[in-house]
Amino acid sequence: MKALTIFEETFEKEVIKKNFSRREALTKGLGLGLKTALAAIPFGVLDVLENKAQATPSNPDIIKILNYALTLEYFEDTFYKQGLAASGLIAAGDVNVFMQISKHETAHVALLQTTITSLGGTPVPAPTFDFTAGGMFPDVFTSYQRFMGLSAAFEDLGVRAYKGQAPNLAGAKDVLAAALNIHSVEARHASEVRRLRSSKGWINFAEADGLPGFIYDGEENVVQLGIDVTTVTTVNIGAVTQAFDEPLSMPPVLQIVGPFIKS
Amino acid sequence: MKEQKNHDYLQERLYKPIQRKRFLRSIALAGGSLMVGLTACRKDGQPGSGTMDVGVADIGILNFAYVLEQIEAAFYIKANASYYNNAPLSEKQVLFDIMHHEMAHRDFFKKLLGSNAIGTLQFDFSSVDFTSRDSVLKTAKILEDIGVEAYNGLGPFIQSTDYLKIAGKIVSVEARHSAAIRDLLNPRSADFAGDDAVDPATGLERSRTPNAASGGQSIVATCNSFLLTKISASTLP
Numbered sequence: 001m002k003a004l005t006i007f008e009e010t011f012e013k014e015v016i017k018k019n020f021s022r023r024e025a026l027t028k029g030l031g032l033g034l035k036t037a038l039a040a041i042p043f044g045v046l047d048v049l050e051n052k053a054q055a056t057p058s059n060p061d062i063i064k065i066l067n068y069a070l071t072l073e074y075f076e077d078t079f080y081k082q083g084l085a086a087s088g089l090i091a092a093g094d095v096n097v098f099m100q101i102s103k104h105e106t107a108h109v110a111l112l113q114t115t116i117t118s119l120g121g122t123p124v125p126a127p128t129f130d131f132t133a134g135g136m137f138p139d140v141f142t143s144y145q146r147f148m149g150l151s152a153a154f155e156d157l158g159v160r161a162y163k164g165q166a167p168n169l170a171g172a173k174d175v176l177a178a179a180l181n182i183h184s185v186e187a188r189h190a191s192e193v194r195r196l197r198s199s200k201g202w203i204n205f206a207e208a209d210g211l212p213g214f215i216y217d218g219e220e221n222v223v224q225l226g227i228d229v230t231t232v233t234t235v236n237i238g239a240v241t242q243a244f245d246e247p248l249s250m251p252p253v254l255q256i257v258g259p260f261i262k263s
Numbered sequence: 264m265k266e267q268k269n270h271d272y273l274q275e276r277l278y279k280p281i282q283r284k285r286f287l288r289s290i291a292l293a294g295g296s297l298m299v300g301l302t303a304c305r306k307d308g309q310p311g312s313g314t315m316d317v318g319v320a321d322i323g324i325l326n327f328a329y330v331l332e333q334i335e336a337a338f339y340i341k342a343n344a345s346y347y348n349n350a351p352l353s354e355k356q357v358l359f360d361i362m363h364h365e366m367a368h369r370d371f372f373k374k375l376l377g378s379n380a381i382g383t384l385q386f387d388f389s390s391v392d393f394t395s396r397d398s399v400l401k402t403a404k405i406l407e408d409i410g411v412e413a414y415n416g417l418g419p420f421i422q423s424t425d426y427l428k429i430a431g432k433i434v435s436v437e438a439r440h441s442a443a444i445r446d447l448l449n450p451r452s453a454d455f456a457g458d459d460a461v462d463p464a465t466g467l468e469r470s471r472t473p474n475a476a477s478g479g480q481s482i483v484a485t486c487n488s489f490l491l492t493k494i495s496a497s498t499l500p
Contacts, residue, residue, distance in 0.1 A: 093451050096452050097455065100456055100457075103466070104461060104463075104466035105466070106466075108466045111465050111467070163431045163432065166418070166427060166428070166431045167428055170427055174419075176419050177415075177418065177419045177470075180418045180470070181467040181468040181470055182466065183431070183435060184411050184434055184468045185456060185466060186435075187435035187438035187442070188461070189456060191443055191446075192442050192446060192456070195443060195446060201357075201443040202364070202436060202440075224432070225375060225425055229370070232370045232373070233366060233370035234370075235363045235366050235367045235370070236363070242436070243363070244432040245436055246432065247428070247431065247432070
C-alpha cells in the first residue's frame with residue numbers, strides 16, 4: 001500500500017523529530033483512513049512528540065528542593081539512629097523493620113548530599129533535633145508506642161512532602177526519578193509502621209489515628225483532576241480517600257517539623 | 264545494515280498485528296484511540312493476533328496505568344469473591360481494602376481516558392490457586408511491585424504536570440499495598456521494603472519502565488501473563 005510506505009518513511013522524521021503540521025499531513029497523499037486519523041491527533045500529543053517539555057527549573061531551585069528533602073532525611077535518619085540506640089525501646093520482634101528503615105534513611109542522606117554536590121550546590125548541614133518537640137513528647141525514646149507513632153507520622157509526612165515537590169522537578173527528569181524512587185520507599189515505611197501500630201497501611205479520610213492531626217489535613221480529598229471519584233465508582237467514599245495520597249507543600253511541612261528542630 | 268535496522272525498527276513499532284476489523288474501527292474514531300490504530304497497523308492488512316497497544320505519550324502512559332489497575336482490580340475481586348483457605352479476618356480486610364482501592368483507580372482512569380481508553384480486556388488468572396494463601400499473596404506481591412515500578416519508571420516521561428501529580432498520588436498507595444502484602448508473607452521482617460525492591464546502597468526503589476526486561480520478565484510481559492487479550496506498549500520505554 002503506497003500510503004503506508006510514505007507514512008513509514010516519514011514517520012520518524014516528521015512526526016517525532018519535526019514540527020508536525022496537520023496541513024502537511026493532509027497534503028502528503030496519505031490514504032483516507034490515515035488522513036482522518038492524523039487530523040484528530042491533539043496538538044498536545046504532537047508537542048510531546050517534539051519533546052516540548054515543561055520548562056527546566058533553575059539549578060538553584062532544584063538545589064533548594066533537594067536541600068529541603070535532605071533536611072527531612074536528616075530528620076528521619078537521626079530519629080531512627082536514636083531510636084535503635086535506645087536500649088529496650090523497640091520490641092525485639094520489630095527491630096528488623098526499623099533497621100531496614102534506618103538503612104534507607106541513611107542511604108537517602110548520602111544520595112541527596114552527593115546529588116546536590118554534583119549539581120554544584122552545597123548540602124545543608126544536619127540540624128540539631130529535639131524529638132521531644134520542646135517537651136511535647138518527653139517519652140519519644142522511652143515509650144515504644146510513642147516512638148512508633150511519631151515514626152508513622154514522619155513517614156506519612158515524608159510521603160506527602162516528596163509528593164508535593166515532584167511537579168516542581170518535572171523539568172529535571174533525573175532528579176524527578178530519584179525523588180519518585182525515594183517517595184515510594186517512604187510509603188513502604190509508612191505502611192509498615194502503621195501496621196505495626198495495628199492500623200491500616202493506608203490513610204482513611206484525614207484520620208490521624210492518635211498522631212498529630214495537621215499532618216493529615218487534606219487527605220479526605222476525593223476530587224482528582226476535576227473528577228469526583230465517588231461519582232465514577234461504586235467504591236465507598238472512605239476507600240476512595242484511601243486510594244489516593246495527597247501532597248503537602250513546603251510551608252506546612254516545615255511548620256510541622258519546626259518544633260523538632262532545635263537549631 | 265543501518266537501513267535494514269531502521270526498517271525493522273519501524274516495522275516493529277508501526278505494524279503490530281491486530282485484527283483488521285478492530286483497526287478499521289479504531290481509525291474511524293476521533294481522538295486518541297486512533298493512536299492505538301496507528302501503532303497497531305499491519306502493513307498487508309491481514310488479521311493479526313489481537314494485541315492492543317496502549318498508545319503514545321501521556322495517553323499511552325495513562326492507558327498503561329489503566330491496564331495495570333484493571334488487572335489488579337480483577338485479581339482482587341476474585342481473591343475476595345472466595346478467600347484462600349483459613350484466611351484470618353485481618354488478612355481478608357487487607358485484601359478487601361486493596362480491592363476497593365484498585366477499583367477506584369480503575370474507574371478513575373476509565374473516566375479520565377474517556378474515548379482514549381484501551382479496549383476491553385479479558386483476564387487470565389489460571390496461574391493462581393485462589394484457595395492457596397501462598398499463591399494469592401505471591402501474585403498480589405507481583406502485581407503491586409510492578410505497579411510501583413511502572414508508575415515510578417514512567418513518571419519522568421509524563422509530559423502533563425496534572426498527570427504526573429495523579430501518578431504520584433497513586434504510586435504511594437501501591438507502595439503501601441506492596442509493603443502490606445510483603446508483610447503478610449514475612450511479618451515484621453525487612454521484606455516490606457526488601458533489598459529486592461529497594462536498592463540498599465541508595466535507598467531507591469528499583470523501578471523499571473514497562474518494556475525493560477532487566478534480566479527477568481518485562482512489566483508488559485507480566486501483564487500479558489494475566490491477560491487473554493494481550494497488550495503492547497510499543498512506543499513507551
